[in-house]
Amino acid sequence: MxxxxxxxxxxxxxxTGKTTTATNLGNALAxxxxxxxxxxxxxxANLTMSFGIERPDELALSMHxxxxxxxxxxxxxEKDEFIHRGDKIDIIPSNINLSITEINLRDEMGGERTLSTLLDPLREDYNYIIIDTNxxxxLLTINALAACDxxxxxxxxxxxxxxxxxxLLKTILKVRKKINPRIEVEGILLTMCDERTNLFREAKSLIDEYYKGKITIFDAHIPTTVKVGEANYYSRSVMEFDPKNKAAIAYTAFAKEVMKRGDKNSREAQASA
Structure with missing residues (x-):
């Protein structure tokens, strides 16, 4: 698209909640x-299992x-052989064999662009592609950074x-200089937050001190709640599991911030053109 x-x-x-964030961001966008x-x-393969694929090691075709x-x-x-379709969202699943792929990529010329080769043609089918990293x-993370916007x-x-x-930020900068000039930091998302504690306030203050004005720090904070773990157990997003839960509300707000940034960047690109 x-x-x-x-x-x-x-x-x-x-x-830090990478897989939970990927799942819930994807579902909120959908x-x-x-x-x-x-x-x-x-x-x-935690993202794969959260999608409801209980035995990823038995997949006929995985990311590996x-x-x-x-x-x-x-x-x-064909796409339908390796993309699993859900009611609202699709997934390319993984399993433990992906660790073998990482070893093989070391000897591959241009191996850091292998994921890009897979995903670039799929852009025509989707508005958003969300990659959950290890x-x-x-090399797997470098591949993800090389493939993403x-x-x-x-x-x-x-x-x-x-x-x-x-x-991590130094690695992103190196990837931007050497492999993927379009990559940017979408932002820092605070997860598993208990805003009542001194620990949260001190960490938030330090993050603001280091990065505010340089990197987007999302207004949405994902709170600590057992509902997130329960939703993961039942292979559902927290929005589906308990739409009124504070984490569901926070992830929905986070997705809106991501979409708003995308709209802004699109308008700026059009104006530049």
Whole structure:
């Protein structure tokens, strides 16, 4: 589709809510009428299982297989053979074999663009493609950054580290200079927040001090709630599981901010043209 946006959800720290953010952002965008594809780019396959695929290791075609087709310079299967269709949202699933792909990419000329080769032709079918990444800065993450237009960085106040976030931003800058000049930081999303605590207020203050005015810090804060875990258990977004829950409301507000930024960027591009 025209102006399809590919967004990577990335942070090399585990436990910051990347998969939950990818799931709920995708579902919130779909609920707003957008055509959305989720891409599971993590060998742990949590996004795949949250979609309702209970045995990802038994998939006939997973992300590993599709990338292997590309590495071996073979024609890809038909889209319906590797894209799983949901009621509102689609997914390219993953499994543990993706870790083998990462090893193979090391010996592949131009291997950092392998995911781009897969996703670029799919832009015509979707408004948004959301990539869930693995929790470290390896070749899979570099592939995701090379393929995307922007990066959402989920940050948990409990796990926030200025050093870790700086490392990720440096990697994004290197990718912009050497591989993908269009990449930008969509923004920092605070997740698993308890706004009543001093810890949240101190972490939020430090993030503002380091990054406000330089990087978008989303107004929406995703609160800590057991409903998110329950929704994941039942392979549903929190908006579907409990639409009135505070996390559901927050993710809906976050999706609106993402769409608003997309509209603004589109208008600026048209004005520039």
């Amino acid at each position: 025209e102006n399809c946006k590919i967004i990577a959800v990335a942070n090399q720290k585990g436990g 609920s707003a009428g957008e055509k959305v594809l989720l891409v599971d780019f993590d060998p742990q 297989d599709i990338l292997t087709y590309i590495i071996d310079d073979r024609d890809l299967p 929790p470290y800065l390896g 922007s990066v959402v960085i989920p940050v948990s106040p409990q796990l926030w580290s200025a050093t870790g976030l700086t490392d």
